[in-house]
Amino acid sequence: MRLDNLKSSKYSNMRSSVVNSFFALVFSLVLGAVFIWVTGYSPFETYKAIFGLSFSTIKGFALTLSQATPLMFTGIAFALAYKVKMINTGAEGQLYAGAMAAALVGAYVTNLPGIVHIPLALLVAFIAGGIIAGLVAIARVYTGASEIILTLMLNNVIILFTSYLANGPLKPEGSGVGQTERIADSARLMRLVPQTQLTIALLIVIAVAIIIQFMLDRTVFGYELKVTGNNRRAAEVAGINVSKISILTFALSGAIAGMGGAAMVLGVNYRFIEGFSSGYGFAGISIAALAAYSPFGVIPAAFLIGILRAGTITLSRTTSIPIEFVDVIQVLVIIFVAAPTMIRQILNIFKRITGKKKKNEIAGGEVQ
């Protein structure tokens, strides 16, 4: 009996999701290359342009990380809500709400030292995102309204309302586009690499990932959250306040998305700009899936997607290859991640081929 094989099922589970995500990436790059080649471009040139940027210079690397930072926030937000089996499709709206909140604190609360100003702006953004998501969760828990529909609708409300603010009452004089006043210097996030947009926002989001992961693995709240997510009825029998856990978790998810908006305002744009997000909220969904809904796994997953996104810049600047190929690859990644069985089957085919080879070799060896 080889019972020790089962010893660490917890780790083998984790390993299998890492393996799964890894091969999803490999397969989509391979399949992406086929598409590129079929349409008459050079896969080598394309990948060189995409990955060259991130890995050839420090600045390129920093650009990738700064592109990935908001995705990390929204990815963690989605992954966390998913742990109580709730779907936060509202990260986009929460991101805008957090950004507007941070822009207001950054521009109108002045005469503060940076050490107070930055945390205050982040906190207000955190609260703004949290309240919005919390209200949705309350509606979900007490009336049974679908949180997916509510957040999707609210996204429009929030994005349009912040647009109104940026084009109306909060618009600086003489500005041609919808934006708010510049934030005070004391609210700007410190840069990690000079002359890039990579700021301490990256450290903040890594800290958030670590805290959330710790909360899930090591605290009573995280334990109750996992029980609630996996089996609500058993949670009730165990005396867990399921409604409270659901609402708090969803609010926390929204709060993290809100911080992502603040990071964009305080670290990149220095003001709220209408339409500043290039789909960060929705990209978070696929990143969370790629990370197998592990908050810490979101960090590398967002980095990988960040590479592709940053790659579009060089791709359009240095080649005539359509940047839509990057979207194709991203979509392929998601398709493969969503179909773990497909990956297992492909791997099995490979194994059978290589396995047969090995057998032949062994057989040949015996003959000799």
Added chain:
Amino acid sequence: MVEIVRMEKITKIYPGTVALDKVDFFLNEGEILSLLGENGAGKSTLMKILYGLTDPTSGDVYYHGEKINFRRPVDAIEKGICMVHQHFMLVPAFTVTENIIAGSEPGKNGFVDMRRARKEVRDLISQFKFNIDPDTKVENLSVGEQQRVEILKVLYRKADVIILDEPTAVLTPQEVDDLFVILRRLRAEGKSITIITHKLKETIALADRVMILRDGKLIRDDVDPSKVSTNQLSEMMVGREVDLQERRPAKNIGDVSLHVEGLTVEEDGKKKVNNVSLDVKAGEILGIAGVEGNGQTQLIEALTGLRRVDSMELLLNGEKITGASDGFLRAGIAHVPEDRLSMGLVKEMSIKENMILGYHREDDCCDRRGVLKRKEINDKGNRLKDQFLVKAPNVDAKIDELSGGNQQKVVIARAFSHNPKAIIIAHPTRGVDIGAMEYIHQQMIELRDKGAAILLISADLDEVKTLSDRLLIMFEGEIVSETMPGELTDIEMGLLMTGGHSMIEGE
């Protein structure tokens, strides 16, 4: 007798366990073979190999004397070996005929020849006297009738060998009798039947021959059911003497511990529990027997704080308990829920995490800041796993990986180890094998003798009769009888459970 199937030296190794160890198997034409064994003994695995659902690690399968190697069930079905699964695979919105032909529709040019299909199905039904309307939708059929549709599916595919996986698990006693009539009729038509089961009485009533597996090994393949008792069979199954019928009455019954008065629960305008009062004394097991759906679920939920009640006074050792389930748990009323997987356990989580569920806020599990004590939880999991004989590689194994009996042991271990003053136990041995059942009964008696007040709700009449020190019968939300066990015959109990209240009193 002609041998139709032979399996030689079948070994199946799963990562971590040997499911089958050089098992030989044979099946004769026109016989009913009962494949008997506890959960995890390997009986399903053996049949899955025959049916082509899984490959043996080593060993050969012969069918009509010819060596075969089915890669998929379809290959087996083509040759006439079919399986009726425990969980039915029917489309509720389709008619009986549509379900039966699905997958092997008669027809030409891509059209289904429904006329031919209906005629074939009708002939089949009359040939085997199945008494079922081929044009009703499956969703309108009872469980027993649905099973007959599954058997018809198999017959439609011209099966000669029929394997039935736990066919009686979902049936009422009457439906079981009907099924046996059908199976005997199939045998008379020359079909060879294997039933996978762990029910002893049914085996003796039905089978021509009994084969017993234990821990992946063949114990006997030639038992004549007419010459053995259920006790002898269970001994062969478990490997030691088992006695589930022995009563061990309480010796130290104390004062009233759990006092319930005037409990009424209304649901959809109906009184599901109507003004029930009961007392459970320390050191006693109070049993509640009854047909399911007579208010037991609502009673349990009320007594564990899971449901708002219309009226109830609940005292535990003189103290009034109100509020939600966490309050009840903390006051010392433990709960073994009716359905372990949907209410008692989180199957995606580990044994140790499940061992603390509901007690995870106690000092031995977390500190004041709400951080879990990992080492303590691990130690506790290990201690309880050993103490309650949970068979698992380690405490990090997921509940999903355990057998039903071991899952139930986790629930029992958790509830029993937290020194409950009173405990509400519902269907503690449903779907567990004999070994686990005996063990759980022992544990309940031990807990009782330590002075806990135990309320046992069970649909298993034998269980309630054996364990209870006092026995209530519940019918339509009311307690209709209170007796000492043994005072009533099974027939009298059955009458009371189905509303024959006045008849007995009238005598």
